[in-house]
Each structure stands twice: as C-alpha cells, then as structure tokens.
Amino acid sequence: MDRRDFVRLLAAVPLVPSLKAEAAPADGLPKLNVVTKYAPSATPGMPGPYPGRVIAVKSEKSVDVETSAANDEVVREMMARGMCALTGKKTALEAWRQFVVPADVVGIKVNCGGYPWCISAYEIVAEVVRQLGAAGVPPTQVYIYERFQNQLDECNYAARLPAGITVVAAETRNQRADNRGYDPATYVEADLFGEEDTRSNMMRLVSQKLTKIINVPNMKDHGATGATGCLKNIAYGSFSNVARTHYRGKSHTYSFVGTLASVEPLRSRTVLQIMDGLRGVWHGGPFARTRKYVFYPKQILFGTDPVAIDRLLLDIIDDERKRHGAISIYDRSPQYLKIDDGRARDADPNVNIIIREPGHVEFAAGLGLGVADKARIKVQDVVV
Amino acid sequence: MTALLWLAALPCLYWTQGIESAPALKKAAVERVCVPADQAEAWSKAAVTAVPLTDTDLGLRETVAAPGIRPRADRASATRSPWVFTNGSRFLRDPAGKFLYDLPAGKAALAAAEAYAYGADAVLKIDPADLESLGQMLAFLAALPKNELPDVADVAVVDDGSATMGEALNLLVRRNLLFKIVPAPSDKHRVSVMLGTPEYPADAAKDPSAFALKVRRQLTDEQRSLRIFGTEIVIGRLTGDGARVRLHLLNYGGRDTDGVRVRLRGTYPEGEARVAGSGKVSLEERGVVDGGTEFTVPRLGPYGVVDLPAVK
Numbered sequence: 001m002d003r004r005d006f007v008r009l010l011a012a013v014p015l016v017p018s019l020k021a022e023a024a025p026a027d028g029l030p031k032l033n034v035v036t037k038y039a040p041s042a043t044p045g046m047p048g049p050y051p052g053r054v055i056a057v058k059s060e061k062s063v064d065v066e067t068s069a070a071n072d073e074v075v076r077e078m079m080a081r082g083m084c085a086l087t088g089k090k091t092a093l094e095a096w097r098q099f100v101v102p103a104d105v106v107g108i109k110v111n112c113g114g115y116p117w118c119i120s121a122y123e124i125v126a127e128v129v130r131q132l133g134a135a136g137v138p139p140t141q142v143y144i145y146e147r148f149q150n151q152l153d154e155c156n157y158a159a160r161l162p163a164g165i166t167v168v169a170a171e172t173r174n175q176r177a178d179n180r181g182y183d184p185a186t187y188v189e190a191d192l193f194g195e196e197d198t199r200s201n202m203m204r205l206v207s208q209k210l211t212k213i214i215n216v217p218n219m220k221d222h223g224a225t226g227a228t229g230c231l232k233n234i235a236y237g238s239f240s241n242v243a244r245t246h247y248r249g250k251s252h253t254y255s256f257v258g259t260l261a262s263v264e265p266l267r268s269r270t271v272l273q274i275m276d277g278l279r280g281v282w283h284g285g286p287f288a289r290t291r292k293y294v295f296y297p298k299q300i301l302f303g304t305d306p307v308a309i310d311r312l313l314l315d316i317i318d319d320e321r322k323r324h325g326a327i328s329i330y331d332r333s334p335q336y337l338k339i340d341d342g343r344a345r346d347a348d349p350n351v352n353i354i355i356r357e358p359g360h361v362e363f364a365a366g367l368g369l370g371v372a373d374k375a376r377i378k379v380q381d382v383v384v
Numbered sequence: 385m386t387a388l389l390w391l392a393a394l395p396c397l398y399w400t401q402g403i404e405s406a407p408a409l410k411k412a413a414v415e416r417v418c419v420p421a422d423q424a425e426a427w428s429k430a431a432v433t434a435v436p437l438t439d440t441d442l443g444l445r446e447t448v449a450a451p452g453i454r455p456r457a458d459r460a461s462a463t464r465s466p467w468v469f470t471n472g473s474r475f476l477r478d479p480a481g482k483f484l485y486d487l488p489a490g491k492a493a494l495a496a497a498e499a500y501a502y503g504a505d506a507v508l509k510i511d512p513a514d515l516e517s518l519g520q521m522l523a524f525l526a527a528l529p530k531n532e533l534p535d536v537a538d539v540a541v542v543d544d545g546s547a548t549m550g551e552a553l554n555l556l557v558r559r560n561l562l563f564k565i566v567p568a569p570s571d572k573h574r575v576s577v578m579l580g581t582p583e584y585p586a587d588a589a590k591d592p593s594a595f596a597l598k599v600r601r602q603l604t605d606e607q608r609s610l611r612i613f614g615t616e617i618v619i620g621r622l623t624g625d626g627a628r629v630r631l632h633l634l635n636y637g638g639r640d641t642d643g644v645r646v647r648l649r650g651t652y653p654e655g656e657a658r659v660a661g662s663g664k665v666s667l668e669e670r671g672v673v674d675g676g677t678e679f680t681v682p683r684l685g686p687y688g689v690v691d692l693p694a695v696k
Contacts, residue, residue: 179614179643184669184680191605194597195465196559196616198605199645240614 029255033189038207038264045213045271046234046261048304050086052371052378054312055302057082059384062298063278068117068291070278075123075300078384079131082274082302085382093134099271100212102136107143107210109270111218111233112151114288118279120216122160124300128214128274129161139164145205147237148173170203170240182240183207188260193247200239206266213270215306219277219297221285221317223345224251226329226358228286229313230273230306231369235260246354249339254357258364261306267369275301275309282320283349293349295320307370308377310361326350329358394525395499395506396435397518398442398484406430412519415526418507437507445484445507448474450491451498453617453636465616468636472619473553475502476535477543477565482507489513493521494636497660497687500525501621501632503532521687524660528689531630533623536609537564539599542578549579552589555596560620562609575603606674613645618684622648624694631690633681644681646690652677655692661685 043049057078063070083095100106108128110120125144132142142165146152149169158167170181182201191198206213217233224246225232235257236242242260245252261267277297284293297316301309318329326349327336336352338344344351365372399409399417403426409417416433421441427434453466475483483506485495492514499506510518539556543549543565556563569576577599580586589595605611610622610631617637623630629652635641640661651672657665659681667679667690681688 176615177637177639177641179641179645179680180682182614182643184613184643184645184678185671194593194600197613199613201614 030190030192030252032255032259034259034263035189036186036202036207036264038186038268040264041268044264044268045304046267046306047308047368047370048271050304052305052308052376053086053303054305054308054377054379055082055085055382056299056312056379057085057302057382057384058299060298061384062300063296065296068279068294068296070121070123072123072126074384075121075278076127078300078382079124079127079274081382081384082300083131085380086302086304092131096131096135099214100132100135100137102138104137104211105141105143105209106132106137107145107205107213107269109213109215109217109234109237110144110146110152110155110157111216111220111228111237111286112146112148112155113228113286114218114220114281115151115154117288117291117294118218118220118281119155120218121276121278122157124216124274124276124278125157126160128216129165133162140166142166143168143205143210145169145203145237147171147203147240150174168205170205174243176241179240181205186263188239188256188263190252190256192245192252192256193250195244197241197244200241200244200260202263202266203238203240206238206269210269212272213266214272214274215270216274216276219275219280219313219316220288221281221283221293221321221329222356223285223352224354224356225253225257225360226356227310227313227317229275229310231257231261231310231361231364234266234270234306238266239263249337249354251354251357254360255363257360258367258369261364261369262367270306271304273301273303273306273309275313277301277316280316280320282317282324283326284346292346305370307361307365307372310364311372311374311377312379314358314361321349324349327352329356332356393503394522395485395496395504395508396437397522398437398507398509401512403427403430406432408515409519412515413523414515414519415522442484442507445482446474446478447484447486448506450485450487451494451634451636452491452638466637468558468617468619470554470557470619470634470636471498471504472502472557472621472634473550475499475504476557476563477550477553479503481505485509487511487514490638492518493660494634494638494686496521496525498634501634501687521660524658524687528658529691531623531628531689531691533625533628533630535562535564536622536624536629537562538574538603538607538609539563540566540570540573540576542566542569542576544579548589548592551592552595555592556599557619559596559600560608560610560612561596561599561603562622574607575599607649609649611647611676613647614643615641617641618644620646626694628691628693631692633684633688633690635684635686635688641684642682644684645678646681647673647676647678648692649676651675651695652692653695655679655690657681657688657690659684659688662688 080092222228396418424436489511492510670679
C-alpha cells in the first residue's frame with residue numbers, strides 16, 4: 001500500500017470511535033442507527049493490515065468436478081501458500097502467528113447455507129483449526145459458528161475436527177424463537193419496511209467471547225445482494241433478524257450489509273478472510289440443494305480486506321452467469337423480476353426474485369471496510 | 385375483591401361432560417366451570433363451582449377467534465412476519481362485552497390468558513385434551529397478584545363502530561401500538577385519530593396495515609410507551625396508574641420464546657415477572673437508555689406479566 005492509499009483509507013475510516021452512530025440516509029437509503037459500547041481497536045481487523053490486497057491461490061487439482069470432492073493435501077498446500085503470500089512470511093506458522101496469539105479465543109465463521117454442495121469446505125476449516133493449534137490456540141478456544149444450529153448439524157463439522165472445539169449457533173433454527181444468543185446492547189436499529197422488530201442484534205459469542213474471527217465464506221450468487229462473500233457472511237451471519245432487509249422485490253442490503261460488518265467489535269475482531277472458492281454457486285444462491293448451478297472456480301482467496309475480495313467475487317459470479325447465458329447480477333430490469341417466486345428463480349437463471357444490490361460492496365468501501373476500486377486492488381495469483 | 389369474586393373474574397371453561405368428570409377437573413386444578421343450565425343442579429353436589437349457562441346465554445355471546453399465528457409461507461423472504469390472530473381489539477372495543485371462544489386443541493391456555501389480560505368476560509369451549517394445560521393456566525392466573533390498572537395509551541382513537549375501523553384497531557393491537565377508544569378527539573394522547581379528518585380521511589383505514597403504519601410513524605418509535613424486540617408474535621397490554629405498571633405479554637407463537645426484549649418509555653426501577661410455566665423470574669439485562677427502560681424476559685410461554693413500580 002502506498003502512502004496515498006493509506007491516507008485515502010484513513011479518510012474513509014471513522015476516526016472517532018462512534019459508540020452510537022447514525023448513518024444519515026441519502027438517496028432513499030434507510031436510516032441506520034448503530035448502538036454499541038465497543039470501541040474499535042487501533043487497527044480494526046477489517047480492512048486490516050492489507051487493504052486492497054488479495055492472494056488468489058488456484059489449483060486444478062483441488063477439486064474433482066465429477067465427485068465434487070476436495071483434495072485435502074492440495075488444499076493444505078494452497079492454504080500454506082496463500083497465507084505466506086499474504087503476509088510475506090516464510091512459513092505458514094509464522095504467517096498464522098501474525099493473526100493470532102495463544103491467548104486468543106478464535107471464532108471461525110463458516111457458511112452452511114449452501115449445504116450440501118457449497119459450504120465452507122471441511123478441508124479448509126480443518127486446516128484453519130490445525131494452524132491455530134500450531135500457533136498455540138488450543139481447541140477449547142476455537143469456536144465454529146453460524147446463526148442456525150440446524151444448518152451446522154447438517155454440515156457436521158465436529159466429526160472432522162479435533163475434540164474440544166465448540167460448534168455453536170445463536171438459534172436452533174430460523175424461526176425467531178431464540179434470542180438469548182444475541183447481545184441486547186449491541187445492535188443496528190432500522191425501520192426498513194415498517195416491520196415491528198427494528199433491531200438486528202450481534203451474537204453474544206462475537207461481542208462477549210471471541211477475541212479474533214476468521215471468516216470463511218463461499219463464492220456464491222445471492223438473490224438479494226448479487227453475490228455473497230466475505231461481507232455478507234460475516235454481517236448476516238453474526239446478527240439477528242436480518243432477512244427483513246428483503247421485502248417484495250426490494251432489498252436494503254445495499255447499505256445494511258456493510259453497516260452490520262462495520263459494527264464494533266465485529267469489525268475489529270475479524271482479522272482474516274479466507275474465501276473458499278473450491279466450489280461456487282452461480283445462480284439460486286445462497287442455496288445449493290442441487291448441483292444445477294454449482295461450478296468449480298478451484299481457488300481460495302486470502303486477505304484481510306473483505307471489500308477487495310468481494311469486489312473480485314462480483315466479477316467471478318457475473319462472468320460465470322454470462323458463460324451460461326444468464327442475466328447479469330447488475331440487471332435491475334423489471335422484466336426479469338418475479339417477486340418472491342422461488343420456484344421460478346430455481347428453474348430459470350433469468351429470473352430474479354429481488355432486485356439485486358451488488359453495490360453493497362462499494363457502499364462497504366465507503367464505510368472504510370476496504371477497497372472496492374478494482375484499479376486499486378492488487379491481486380497476486382499463486383498456482384499450486 | 386373476595387376469592388370467589390376473583391375466581392369469577394377468570395375465563396370460564398364451558399363443560400358439558402357430566403358430574404362424573406368432576407375428579408378430572410379437580411385433577412387439572414379447574415375449580416370453576418360453566419355448565420348447561422339443566423346440569424347445574426347435578427353439579428351443585430360436586431366440589432367444583434358450577435355456573436349455569438343457558439343456550440340463550442351462550443348464543444348471545446360474541447364468538448371470537450382462536451388465538452395464534454398463521455405463518456405466511458407465500459413470502460420467499462424472511463420478512464414474512466406471521467399473521468397473528470388476536471382478539472385484543474375486540475375486547476378493548478367492547479369492555480362490557482361477553483365473549484365465547486370455540487377452540488381447537490392446543491389453544492385453551494393462550495385463550496384463557498388472552499381473555500384475562502384484557503379483562504374480558506369470556507367462556508371457553510375447549511378440546512378436552514387441553515384440560516390439563518388450561519387448568520395450569522387458570523391456576524397461574526388465579527395466583528397472580530391482583531393488579532387492576534387502567535390502560536396506558538399513546539393513541540386516542542374515535543371508534544366509528546365500522547368493521548373497517550375494527551380491523552384497523554386489530555392492526556394497532558398487533559403492532560403493539562397502545563390506544564384508547566375515546567368519544568371525541570383527545571389532546572391528552574400523543575396521537576389522536578378520527579376518520580374523516582384532514583389527517584385521517586374517511587378511507588384512511590381501508591388498508592389497516594397502512595393505517596397502523598401511519599399512526600406509528602406519526603407517533604414515532606421513540607415516543608411509544610411499549611416496544612417489544614426479538615419477536616413479532618408477542619403482544620403486550622400495558623396498564624398503569626402512575627404508581628406502578630403491569631405489562632401483560634401474550635405469546636401467540638405456540639412455542640416458548642427465549643429472550644423477549646422489552647422497552648418501556650420512562651424510567652422504572654427493578655421489577656419482576658411472572659411467567660406461566662416458569663413462575664416468578666428475574667428480569668435480565670435491565671438498563672435505562674435514551675429515556676426508556678429496557679429488560680429481557682428470559683423465557684416466555686403463552687403468557688407472562690411484568691410488574692414494575694414507578695420511580696418515586
């Protein structure tokens with residue numbers, strides 16, 4: 001990063017720790033009130049020490065496209081090469097020590113929404129756990145988390161991980177009956193569509209227990225945001241009552257995703273982004289109940305800047321859609337909109353059920369979460 | 385109020401089985417039933433208080449809906465708040481009314497709580513399978529500290545008696561917008577609503593949901609006496625007299641809800657909650673924020689009450 005980039009980035013980051021910030025609504029954006037007692041750390045994890053920098057590690061051998069099985073050895077090699085390239089360290093252990101210390105309580109934010117075909121890969125999650133252990137973080141201080149326990153149960157990470165690791169969710173399932181996993185004092189308040197419950201609360205695990213978070217999203221299309229990657233996984237996966245942002249074809253994800261991701265302490269504690277692009281979903285996301293829209297980018301992206309990685313993701317998803325003759329994620333025309341018709345969307349990649357908001361990535365950049373300008377994103381390719 | 389009178393203030397189970405079913409009632413802790421008039425004499429020998437109810441009495445009662453929710457599966461997004469069936473507005477609209485619930489299985493306890501929370505004179509026809517859960521609820525209601533307080537209301541509504549206004553009032557209840565029905569526009573409330581005025585034209589309540597939203601926006605969320613977070617299926621009735629308040633919380637979801645967050649406008653000291661199925665529970669994570677008192681009811685079954693003293 002050169003000095004000019006650094007100064008520009010500073011300008012985008014709120015310098016005053018705003019404990020109760022009001023993002024002024026502009027251009028029809030909803031008023032979002034952030035309530036938190038947590039101050040940002042000296043260097044917030046997002047965008048962290050490497051704004052605008054992405055390491056793309058690719059390997060043709062990483063996944064067997066016939067069986068969809070990942071190659072564990074290759075994935076480990078990809079992980080090591082990616083971490084070393086990101087940090088400039090010679091060994092994976094040195095690289096991991098840059099992000100965690102033995103006293104840390106580490107959360108690994110996985111994504112289970114694309115079960116069974118596109119979830120945070122077991123091989124990647126297991127390698128993260130292995131490296132945390134090598135860096136001195138014991139299994140009892142590692143938490144694999146999601147919002148819904150039934151999704152975690154489907155994925156069953158525990159069976160593939162060392163004993164002692166906690167696999168935990170805030171809610172039993174998506175039915176809004178469990179709120180005790182959320183912090184009542186840390187939330188974003190917004191009246192988006194006249195809904196009665198106007199608060200989205202941060203998970204207690206995030207605000208009260210974890211000291212570091214490693215984000216492991218997938219490369220997926222998303223009906224409301226255009227694509228779901230680092231920002232959406234960490235934001236919508238750490239707060240309650242978020243699906244209220246979509247209603248009858250309209251989505252407020254444009255400003256809500258980044259705003260949630262910027263709330264302390266989530267922003268400061270999310271120190272590493274490892275985007276699992278071994279498999280991907282180019283339509284119908286965030287779900288992948290069938291293989292119909294699954295594709296195989298065969299890569300893993302590394303960085304600390306979620307915006308930069310997600311900016312690349314938008315192109316990856318859009319390019320794959322173009323390859324299949326599907327409409328762009330940027331297409332807002334009403335002719336493709338069949339509001340709330342999930343069946344039509346699943347059957348036809350030229351159907352949107354919500355007008356997508358891929359601009360949420362750029363909005364997040366405006367909040368200081370990272371770099372969205374492709375001209376300023378430096379991608380280093382590594383081939384394994 | 386004597387114990388007998390208090391018992392009479394509880395919703396009454398309409399029971400058509402013979403006196404041989406008295407032990408089952410006792411076992412379920414049901415101490416008072418309404419019975420067909422021609423069975424009253426036989427029931428006088430049982431150790432259960434039996435109130436005779438003629439078919440005419442029964443027929444004159446207004447039948448109300450079985451309380452609960454209907455999920456809206458047609459919505460692909462999760463802004464799919466379930467439709468809540470509540471009778472609160474009907475009870476508030478006609479406080480002297482007499483009502484009848486004719487309930488499917490699984491609804492008796494919530495219906496009893498709902499009638500109690502609104503002080504409604506209600507008779508319940510139930511599925512016999514609900515006898516135990518109803519008995520538990522009635523015992524819970526009977527054991528609550530007596531606390532009859534007037535409604536706290538943010539909105540004054542002139543009720544024109546129309547069906548349209550009835551549905552509009554229903555939406556105000558469902559949105560936890562506290563209102564009082566008044567004979568004429570009132571400046572004692574933060575918002576005053578009368579259809580046919582420039583602010584609320586005659587057709588303003590045609591879309592009840594839009595009507596409720598307009599009232600809410602005029603009042604503003606900051607000025608609301610009651611907010612409930614973490615759920616959209618819990619409805620509150622707030623009563624108070626300046627020296628204390630009682631908040632009735634009705635959970636229409638059919639399952640317990642964990643961590644119901646409540647915000648009451650104003651500053652209140654520590655209070656306590658009594659929750660059906662759990663008894664006396666502590667309010668958690670209490671705080672005073674921006675002119676409101678917030679606390680969490682750790683777990684809410686079909687019904688609970690929160691009693692708070694006012695600041696001296």
